[in-house]
Amino acid sequence: MKGSGGTDGGVGLFFFGLLMVIGGIYFFFDSVRVTTGHAGILSGAMGGGGGRGRMIDTTSMGILFVPFFIGVFSLFVDARRKWAWWLTYIGLAFLAVEILSRIRFIVDTKLTHLLAMFVLIAAGCALIFRSYREQRRFTKPDDSRE
Template identity: 35%
Template sequence: MARGAGGTDGGSGRFFIGLIMMIAGGYLFLDAVKVSYGFNFGMRLYSIGGFHLTSGMVLIPLMFGIGLIFYNAKNIIGWILTVATLIMLVFGIISSIHFRLRSMSAFELITILVLGIGGIGLFLSSLRPSRSKG
């Protein structure tokens, strides 16, 4: 006897329809999200007490670290300065990203929710064994 989705007796049709619905709902949702950022070299990245560390100030240890690495590649302080500064810059850039849902009609929102959540439900129900009579 042929097995369905996930090795169960559930329906393969439900599996693929649910998968397509999930993909479509996910695409429409991600298409509705607008991403903006506020990263610049005068932006306040970190605050230590009353002192504010800007993203431009973070580049100073990077310059020293790179200089130490070029002077002596085995200098551990240069490597620590460089890696720590790059990690601080990456976290600063990531923390300055803002996600916003664009304005949309109620129909668009309901369509996204029905496709996404309905697709998940249909997909998961296809993985259950069917209760066939006989």
């Protein structure tokens, strides 16, 4: 029977490796916590840094909506204005950058569990790659030579 990559055998090895990789990735993603609330790139730059160069939260987040608001207003007045479309896109880009820059990922797991996840992923990938090689059949030694 032809298996992975057209070689003999290796189908079981491939699927076992795939199962290990999927399990390791699932356990890794299951241990990641997502939080927000820190200063974003744009709002942190607007809020100053207290003189130490670090970003702080600011209450001036509304300023990021101004380009978007003006762009949408202008589009409802006359949708043929190219600058209004560009201003709307730029306003959306500002908002997207601010939202994405506020997201923080925290891996909340024990070191032993993290190592087990990495072993599952690495070993699974190795089994998948190994399944593409020709599989040798292990046979009993021939007793007739004695």
